[in-house]
Amino acid sequence: xxxxxxxxxxxxxxxxxxxxxxxxxxxxxxxxxxxxxxxxxxxxxxxxxxxxxxxxxxxxxxxxxxxxxxxxxxxxxxxxxxxxxxxxxxxxxxxxxxxxxxxxxxxxxxxxxxxxxxxxxxxxxxxxxxxxxxxxxxxxxxxxxxxxxxxxxxxxxxxxxxxxxxxxxxxxxxxxxxxxxxxxxxxxxxxxxxxxxxxxxxxxxxxxxxxxxxxxxxxxxxxxxxxxxxxxxxxxxxxxxxxxxxxxxxxxxxxxxxxxxxxxxx
Amino acid sequence: xxxxxxxxxxxxxxxxxxxxxxxxxxxxxxxxxxxxxxxxxxxxxxxxxxxxxxxxxxxxxxxxxxxxxxxxxxxxxxxxxxxxxxxxxxxxxx
Numbered sequence: 429x430x431x432x433x434x435x436x437x438x439x440x441x442x443x444x445x446x447x448x449x450x451x452x453x454x455x456x457x458x459x460x461x462x463x464x465x466x467x468x469x470x471x472x473x474x475x476x477x478x479x480x481x482x483x484x485x486x487x488x489x490x491x492x493x494x495x496x497x498x499x500x501x502x503x504x505x506x507x508x509x510x511x512x513x514x515x516x517x518x519x520x521x522x523x524x525x526x527x528x529x530x531x532x533x534x535x536x537x538x539x540x541x542x543x544x545x546x547x548x549x550x551x552x553x554x555x556x557x558x559x560x561x562x563x564x565x566x567x568x569x570x571x572x573x574x575x576x577x578x579x580x581x582x583x584x585x586x587x588x589x590x591x592x593x594x595x596x597x598x599x600x601x602x603x604x605x606x607x608x609x610x611x612x613x614x615x616x617x618x619x620x621x622x623x624x625x626x627x628x629x630x631x632x633x634x635x636x637x638x639x640x641x642x643x644x645x646x647x648x649x650x651x652x653x654x655x656x657x658x659x660x661x662x663x664x665x666x667x668x669x670x671x672x673x674x675x676x677x678x679x680x681x682x683x684x685x686x687x688x689x690x691x692x693x694x
Numbered sequence: 695x696x697x698x699x700x701x702x703x704x705x706x707x708x709x710x711x712x713x714x715x716x717x718x719x720x721x722x723x724x725x726x727x728x729x730x731x732x733x734x735x736x737x738x739x740x741x742x743x744x745x746x747x748x749x750x751x752x753x754x755x756x757x758x759x760x761x762x763x764x765x766x767x768x769x770x771x772x773x774x775x776x777x778x779x780x781x782x783x784x785x786x787x788x
Contacts, residue, residue: 577738613739
């Protein structure tokens with residue numbers, strides 16, 4: 429049975445109106461919660477000046493909490509289903525490597541249970557989220573574009589020594605077409621040097637919800653899961669162990685993307 | 695063991711093979727004009743790794759890294775390896 433063109437147009441228009449209403453609601457939640465929490469954000473940045481070392485871990489946990497609560501308030505439009513959320517708590521000295529499809533992915537780290545996470549980011553969040561930048565800096569977040577490769581690696585190792593779990597997006601940028609991009613080797617180089625596992629974190633659907641350049645959200649459930657941890661010792665015999673590890677992790681992602689988790693397994 | 699003279703085609707073939715295997719680059723992108731950073735998308739860490747891969751493939755050790763600064767394209771890599779061959783650093787394919 430075929431629908432008439434007018435029915436299809438009415439359905440599309442209804443869908444579009446629904447997306448606009450949802451987008452307004454989602455944007456309102458983002459703005460309201462960020463503004464409400466802003467005094468606390470600024471207070472933490474000030475406290476960090478007084479007790480820099482003591483406040484570093486607290487800042488990281490605070491940012492995680494901001495993401496966690498944001499996801500809670502966004503649940504009506506963007507429900508998150510996370511499989512094995514506690515894996516990073518079992519491996520606190522590790523590097524979480526998520527795939528990257530949307531700016532939402534940063535907030536989604538609040539769906540996993542490890543709160544002492546330190547993100548390695550590009551420079552733009554420090555410019556665009558200027559009100560949040562002091563907190564990011566005082567949490568020890570690393571601006572990957574501001575340092576030469578050698579210094580960046582040393583700083584990552586220092587954060588691990590401080591007890592933080594690193595988060596590095598191995599694609600380096602958001603996917604432009606929803607597919608898994610080419611990986612950069614930095615995260616895996618650090619993992620091999622520190623002899624710590626890499627925890628691949630697969631995020632599904634955020635490209636569909638808010639692709640780069642989009643002006644409206646398309647509400648949908650988000651699915652996340654940690655894939656099996658990958659250990660540097662398993663690649664010790666390779667000419668370039670970090671590259672072998674990187675290829676393995678990328679293959680893990682591709683296999684899982686093409687073989688989605690069964691519904692009852694979530 | 696038979697020694698095969700390494701002409702420029704063999705050099706290009708070996709460099710391409712090493713890059714395809716280690717960096718998962720598509721063979722059709724590997725033209726001599728391809729810029730290493732802009733066209734092939736390799737970053738500074740990849741270039742460090744590339745040197746190690748080429749050292750292994752061509753059995754040499756690069757002590758002076760300075761000439762690498764002038765390398766921009768894949769063709770520059772072929773030429774660089776050819777210079778090493780002409781200097782006798784790389785003698786022949788075994």
